[in-house]
Amino acid sequence: MNEKKLQDFGGSLAVALPVAVADRLNLGAGDPVCIVETEGGILITPYHPTLARATAAGTRISERYQNSVGKLAA
Template sequence: MVELKVRKFGNSLGVVLPKDVINRLHTKDGEPLFLIEAPDGSYRLTSYDPAFEKKMAKAEDIISRYRNTLHTLAK
């Protein structure tokens, strides 16, 4: 467990992430992080984008349905 302190940044509140947490999240300055609410009301901070997964699932569906067409177009 890592304890974080909420601090004021201008008109907003934020937390400073320790270097080891940043390394474990595989993130860096300017990259987005996602705070995901779980069904039990808890939260999870992650660099994983759930919207991106939905887009990739749709792309994989299209690729599998049109595999032959895409193969022909790739020539």
């Protein structure tokens, strides 16, 4: 685990990725990433248009059918 502190960055919060992580994921300054809030925390992945559309659709479905999804999960 790599503990980092959030930094104030022009009215937002930012965290620096370790170079080794960025290298393994082939990420560089200015590359888009996808940020998803999960039950366990925050998931940051390289941006992939198909994944972004699927995640957005899943969120809309979960919100719209919250009661039904909850019953199915039980």
